[in-house]
Amino acid sequence: MFANKKISTLLALGTMAMTAFGFPQAAVSGAPITMDPTTTKTSGGFNSTNAVNGNKALLGKVNITPHDKYSSSVGVLGCKINTNRVAYWPSWPDCNNVCLKLSHEGRSVHLLQIDASGGAHDISYDAWNYLKTGHSVKEPGQAVAGGGFDVDFEYVPANECKSLITDGSGKLPVAAANGLSWITSCLGGSWVGNNYQLYNIQDPICHYGYDEKCTLASGSANPTCPHQLGANPKLDNPSDHKVVNLLYPTGQEEVAP
Secondary structure, eight states: OOTTOOHHHHHHHOHHHHHHTTOOSOGGGTOOOOOOTTOEEOTTSOEEOSOOSGGGSOEEEEEEEEEOSOOOTTOBOGGGBOTTSEEEESSOOOSSOOEEEEEETTEEEEEEEEEEOSSSEEEEHHHHHHHHHSSOTTSTTOOOOOOOEEEEEEEOOGGGGGGGBTTSSOSEEEETTTSHHHHHHHTTTOHHHHSEEEEEEOSTTOOBEEEEEEBOOTTOSSOBOSSOTTOOOBOSOGGGGOOEEEOTTTOOEEEOO
8 A cells, every 4th residue: 555655754644644544643742653665566456564563553542333244355264263353444454464452441452454445444343342341242241332443453464363263274264266366476485475374166156166175276377266266156065165144233143145
């Protein structure tokens, strides 16, 4: 987004301009916002920062709002991650900074940032509810309604979010056909480029395709899968591939349509 820009240039824009570009409103309260000046934008339109944490981490306060239906603009498969711990941020998912830690009143959650919002800093409803109340929406009588509230946030090493990948591999599960452009933009040493697994599943909700791993040979533009890439049958065992949304404001479970 800010190719070859120095952080001093960003600060010179002022708070309103930075907010318009998707930055949290941290400078107003005095919380530091620092960004690695080596942040780049690839030709495919994806952001990739070369470092995280220390004095290069993007830190501050942000106003979070609840999001109750799973989606991923970069093709991360909801049936293979904890969809109750996802960040839907204004900025496009990054190749290194995919793991967020949010803290509020002594409570904290880790979130995968794998979708882009229309401007809000949304997070999964269950995570929002926990930060606000200390309780999961799955607990009887503990789901609450409400708007945004401020929390502290920081990007942390992506390995800290590996527990959110539920297949136990530690590899970010991505649709081989629909998530390929993000993956190829991240190749060349980023965390995502070194820690992804392609699957021949066609949609982030895991309704269609084959639950099989695909490989991407060096220099190749097309993954190789046991079945035809992009084949669109209904998954054979849909009960194992359910993506369950926790609906706002009740916490009621709904299988994603």
